[in-house]
Amino acid sequence: xxxxxLLELRPExxxxxxxxVHLDPHRPVDRAVVTHGHGDHCRPGHRALLATPETLAIxxxxxxxxxxxxxxxxxxxxxxxxxxxxxxxxxAGHVLGSAQVxxxxxxxxxxxxxxxxxAPDPTCAPFExxxxxxxxxxxxxxxPVFRHPPAADEVARLLASLAANxxxxxxxxxxxxxxxxxxxxxxxxxxxxxxxxxxGGLVRLCTVYERLGVPLGPLEQIRGRDxxxxxxxxxxxxxxxxxxxxxxxxxxxxxAASGWMQVRQRAKQRGVELPLVISDHADWPDLQRTILETGxxxxxxTHGAEEALCHWCAGQGIDAQxxxxxxxxxxxxx
Amino acid sequence: xxxxxxxxxxLVFTPQRNGKLRLLEAHFAATPxxxxxxxxxxxxxxxxxxNLTPSLIRxxxxxxTDPVLFRLSxxxxxxxxxxxxxxxxxxxxxxxxxxxxxxxxxxxxAATRSTRPAVLADLFDRLDPSAxxxxxxxxxxxxRVGVSARLAKQALxxxxxxPIERIEELWFALEPPYEDLFAWxxxxxxxxxxxxLAFRPMMLANPIEDHQFPDLExxxxxxxxxxxxxRVQAVATPAGRRLYSRTGEDxxxxxxxxxxxxxxxxxxxxxxxxxxxxxxxxxxxxxxxxGRKTVSARMLAELPAxxxxxxxxxxxxxxxxxxxxxxxxxxxxxxxDRWRPSRLDLSQELTFExxxxxxAIREASREAGEEGLMLKRRDSPYLAxxxxxxxxxxxxxxxxxxxxxxxxxxxxxxxxxxYSDFTFGAWEEGPDGPSLAPVGKAYSGYTDxxxxxxxxxxxxxxxxxxxxVRAVAPELVLExxxxxxxxxxxxxxxxxxxxxxxxxxxxxxxxxEAERLATLRALAGLG
Numbered sequence: 001x002x003x004x005x006l007l008e009l010r011p012e013x014x015x016x017x018x019x020x021v022h023l024d025p026h027r028p029v030d031r032a033v034v035t036h037g038h039g040d041h042c043r044p045g046h047r048a049l050l051a052t053p054e055t056l057a058i059x060x061x062x063x064x065x066x067x068x069x070x071x072x073x074x075x076x077x078x079x080x081x082x083x084x085x086x087x088x089x090x091x092a093g094h095v096l097g098s099a100q101v102x103x104x105x106x107x108x109x110x111x112x113x114x115x116x117x118x119a120p121d122p123t124c125a126p127f128e129x130x131x132x133x134x135x136x137x138x139x140x141x142x143x144p145v146f147r148h149p150p151a152a153d154e155v156a157r158l159l160a161s162l163a164a165n166x167x168x169x170x171x172x173x174x175x176x177x178x179x180x181x182x183x184x185x186x187x188x189x190x191x192x193x194x195x196x197x198x199x200g201g202l203v204r205l206c207t208v209y210e211r212l213g214v215p216l217g218p219l220e221q222i223r224g225r226d227x228x229x230x231x232x233x234x235x236x237x238x239x240x241x242x243x244x245x246x247x248x249x250x251x252x253x254x255x256a257a258s259g260w261m262q263v264r265q266r267a268k269q270r271g272v273e274l275p276l277v278i279s280d281h282a283d284w285p286d287l288q289r290t291i292l293e294t295g296x297x298x299x300x301x302t303h304g305a306e307e308a309l310c311h312w313c314a315g316q317g318i319d320a321q322x323x324x325x326x327x328x329x330x331x332x333x334x
Numbered sequence: 335x336x337x338x339x340x341x342x343x344x345l346v347f348t349p350q351r352n353g354k355l356r357l358l359e360a361h362f363a364a365t366p367x368x369x370x371x372x373x374x375x376x377x378x379x380x381x382x383x384x385n386l387t388p389s390l391i392r393x394x395x396x397x398x399t400d401p402v403l404f405r406l407s408x409x410x411x412x413x414x415x416x417x418x419x420x421x422x423x424x425x426x427x428x429x430x431x432x433x434x435x436x437x438x439x440x441x442x443x444a445a446t447r448s449t450r451p452a453v454l455a456d457l458f459d460r461l462d463p464s465a466x467x468x469x470x471x472x473x474x475x476x477x478r479v480g481v482s483a484r485l486a487k488q489a490l491x492x493x494x495x496x497p498i499e500r501i502e503e504l505w506f507a508l509e510p511p512y513e514d515l516f517a518w519x520x521x522x523x524x525x526x527x528x529x530x531l532a533f534r535p536m537m538l539a540n541p542i543e544d545h546q547f548p549d550l551e552x553x554x555x556x557x558x559x560x561x562x563x564x565r566v567q568a569v570a571t572p573a574g575r576r577l578y579s580r581t582g583e584d585x586x587x588x589x590x591x592x593x594x595x596x597x598x599x600x601x602x603x604x605x606x607x608x609x610x611x612x613x614x615x616x617x618x619x620x621x622x623x624x625g626r627k628t629v630s631a632r633m634l635a636e637l638p639a640x641x642x643x644x645x646x647x648x649x650x651x652x653x654x655x656x657x658x659x660x661x662x663x664x665x666x667x668x669x670x671d672r673w674r675p676s677r678l679d680l681s682q683e684l685t686f687e688x689x690x691x692x693x694a695i696r697e698a699s700r701e702a703g704e705e706g707l708m709l710k711r712r713d714s715p716y717l718a719x720x721x722x723x724x725x726x727x728x729x730x731x732x733x734x735x736x737x738x739x740x741x742x743x744x745x746x747x748x749x750x751x752x753y754s755d756f757t758f759g760a761w762e763e764g765p766d767g768p769s770l771a772p773v774g775k776a777y778s779g780y781t782d783x784x785x786x787x788x789x790x791x792x793x794x795x796x797x798x799x800x801x802x803v804r805a806v807a808p809e810l811v812l813e814x815x816x817x818x819x820x821x822x823x824x825x826x827x828x829x830x831x832x833x834x835x836x837x838x839x840x841x842x843x844x845x846x847e848a849e850r851l852a853t854l855r856a857l858a859g860l861g
Contacts, residue, residue, distance in 0.1 A: 144420075145411055244751055263411055265416075269801070305410070308402075
């Protein structure tokens, strides 16, 4: 059988005929396997949902216990039999609980990576490359202009700015799932042990992380206008910082932690004063390295700069094609 | 180079003047010579490097990257300098450690036309993306980080506690990398300089309010027209000629016609204007001649520049600044009679009996190139800075128009959560009935309270979004004040406002009763 037969593109998303499951479907289905908890991969309404225990905990925290029919946890590295296929989850290094889905059938192996990164992240298990015939990769930062610097360097810039502007509140725009907790953990590693203040929308997922064994240190939710926030770090969703919510912050220095911050014009457009290039996605060299490490002869490229990555694959003699999945990439481009 | 690149990056993203000053002060304090001097030169626009064309830079990167990947990257990033600095494939091990700013400047200055690509490639190989970007900006002119020469000097004055006037005075005699300047700033000897050709820090006027007049004696003051050009200081000695702007920047190269006519000796304070066939032209025509490195013969003929003198600081080698204003004016007239300069005339003193008569004169002065009146105490010496009392500017009452709010955009810094930049329009009759044509944009004039109300109104009435811009329902009338209305080919409406600001929010006025475009066009002298 051809490796391509392991996966089909259906209106709901990717489908494995051998395992009879959908992978990260964007519409409610009977049986879904989900790579991680971001909204463009994990949507509510599936009758059965299989994912890592961490991803299930995140999905419940985001959508409530009634959003799914049945929840089936599967620990990384433990294969299970689904109809004619064997399915295994393998860490993807993107956010807590994120996993690649490995499907084996008819002597062939396909890997759906979901979103992934290769840079170290203190809040989740590192990516493990899996040899396969068909590799489905993301390409959020699939252009050679994207080379993410070490997160520790960017955190050092944030702390240097805090030291140079002790009268200003440093408000960092972060996504609620993953980026917020990673930034907190990186700040702790750099020795910043002061209370970090949170927009209400970030609190629940931080609690989930801590419950799942990721220590984040002293955190406090922002309420009203009475907390002494000068010289402190505040985390909030980017949309809140660009809007009225930010008016409560004293003399806020607006920062943003995102891979897009590499492009000045994007940072300028968003009114960011201190752009921090911290990304939970693979950069260009890591996308290349990962594709080569999988040894896949066929690569399907999802959300992002598919054209550039497919062009590069063709130059390597790898058969690559873009996979048009609806609704992807919203997490990072909102 | 790393440190300089970091400074540029922080400056780009720091909108507030004070924030920029803080960054500059820290940089000048912490960076050793000669790097900080080269940084100062780059910021103040005195660093002359061989110009690199975009095609040279592009050619360099295209030799080293896949053309398809380069094109896709350029399409995404949208800026050549940034694309090149990010995509540059640096070797695993750089050929040498990263160069400092001084080494970078030296390497680029020493490069010949034929060695330039290799020199640049070597620098790129040794630098990180943000430093590569800084190199490209240094060589393609214009750092575009929102720092003027004046602001850089202000940072020096703040950090080292020296008067900015003295820094400006000495400036013309100093050269990059300014080691003698920094030595003086840090407590050493003042750099020796022949100041004959130097910029003399200017005396500036304060705006006067109506309620202040009863306390002032009309007879103590001389009055003249406030010209709507740019303030200049023209200095000529046997050693050379200089034309300085208000902040001491040398604007001479853009005005060779003025320089050529300066066949006299002295230092004149006056207004630079375009005067054609004896007629003073509007500011918009002068604007076309600003900021040019070379001026075409056609432009010189079409837009002849001219100095309208109102003060004489030096007569030959004699310093007149300690003399009273009235005496300096007499010396100016005598000086003019002696030298008979071309492209230079005197700003006429206005005769008046009392403030009422002067107020009438001011209201009548609506000619092109006039902004109102200047009042100068007859007994005042020429003092640097903006002393309160001796000189007043009395701008004529602004013009106003009731316009309709069309678009709003969020501001920066403290205003980043407020819709604070407003584009407004006037009604234009079309075949499908009246529609709005944008006539200007304002982001000042309102109080903090009014801003909160405007922001709330915008949020409640937005109809469409174009990137960061929000279109709103055409229902709110703003009374806009402006100093002049000029014809413009850059705006669809055909008119451009000078210094528009929001004077009042006309919550009460129906939008349909707002200004007609035809009225504004007539005001700008268009049919």
